[in-house]
Amino acid sequence: xxxxxxxxRYLIKTRGQQVTLSCSPISGHRSVSWYQQTPGQxxxxxxxxxxxxxxxxxxxxxxxxGRQFSNSRSEMNVSTLELGDSALYLCASSLVGxxxxxxQYFGPGTRLTVL
Amino acid sequence: EDQVTQSPEALRLQEGESSSLxxxxxxxxxxxxxxxxxxxxKGPEFLFTLYSAGEEKEKERLKATLTKKESxxxxxxxxxxxxxxxxxxxxxxxxxGTGTKLQVIP
Numbered sequence: 657x658x659x660x661x662x663x664x665r666y667l668i669k670t671r672g673q674q675v676t677l678s679c680s681p682i683s684g685h686r687s688v689s690w691y692q693q694t695p696g697q698x699x700x701x702x703x704x705x706x707x708x709x710x711x712x713x714x715x716x717x718x719x720x721x722g723r724q725f726s727n728s729r730s731e732m733n734v735s736t737l738e739l740g741d742s743a744l745y746l747c748a749s750s751l752v753g754x755x756x757x758x759x760q761y762f763g764p765g766t767r768l769t770v771l
Numbered sequence: 772e773d774q775v776t777q778s779p780e781a782l783r784l785q786e787g788e789s790s791s792l793x794x795x796x797x798x799x800x801x802x803x804x805x806x807x808x809x810x811x812x813k814g815p816e817f818l819f820t821l822y823s824a825g826e827e828k829e830k831e832r833l834k835a836t837l838t839k840k841e842s843x844x845x846x847x848x849x850x851x852x853x854x855x856x857x858x859x860x861x862x863x864x865x866x867x868g869t870g871t872k873l874q875v876i877p
Binding site: 660689691698699700701712714744746748750753754755756757759760761762763764765767 | 802803805807812813814815816817820822858860862863864865866867868869870
């Protein structure tokens with residue numbers, strides 16, 4: 657069974673630009689969550705999508721948005737990039753998602769560098 | 772607000788020197804806790820799910836245990852390939868611990 661895939665793996669952008677990251681979950685998984693990981697803050701929850709609806713949201717500004725398609729694939733968008741947005745962005749998928757005890761599996765991440 | 776604290780932040784062991792990592796949490800109605808291993812620049816890799824106090828799970832040199840307020844990851848006779856950051860997260864999957872960075876020296 658294929659794991660969670662994320663594209664691209666690496667990105668370099670400049671301040672003010674916008675970026676779109678993509679995530680394909682494990683087949684059959686309907687929940688996709690996004691996390692930001694930085695050395696100083698660790699893993700921080702951005703949002704969760706389930707059946708094309710945002711079901712949970714973390715404490716991030718509106719510049720961070722996402723969506724999920726009918727095939728459960730998800731995209732995350734960051735507009736007006738700031739230097740502090742440089743991070744490893746991780747996508748994770750599970751059968752039924754947050755607040756349940758099903759296992760969540762992570763993708764390899766997208767390393768975003770903002771110059 | 773849910774909180775998850777992992778200790779120590781960093782741990783350096785000689786190969787073969789056993790030790791334990793701690794994950795303490797303040798989560799009401801805990802219904803499960805997950806342990807992950809993360810190598811630098813990669814996504815976390817699932818290790819264990821613990822569902823209730825008293826439960827134990829084992830995998831090779833790792834054993835995870837759960838009480839009502841904390842979980843332990845015991846590493847027996849570690850090898851250099853066990854070097855990684857170990858993360859815990861309650862079942863909500865929102866609040867991750869900051870991790871324990873383990874280094875095993877040959």
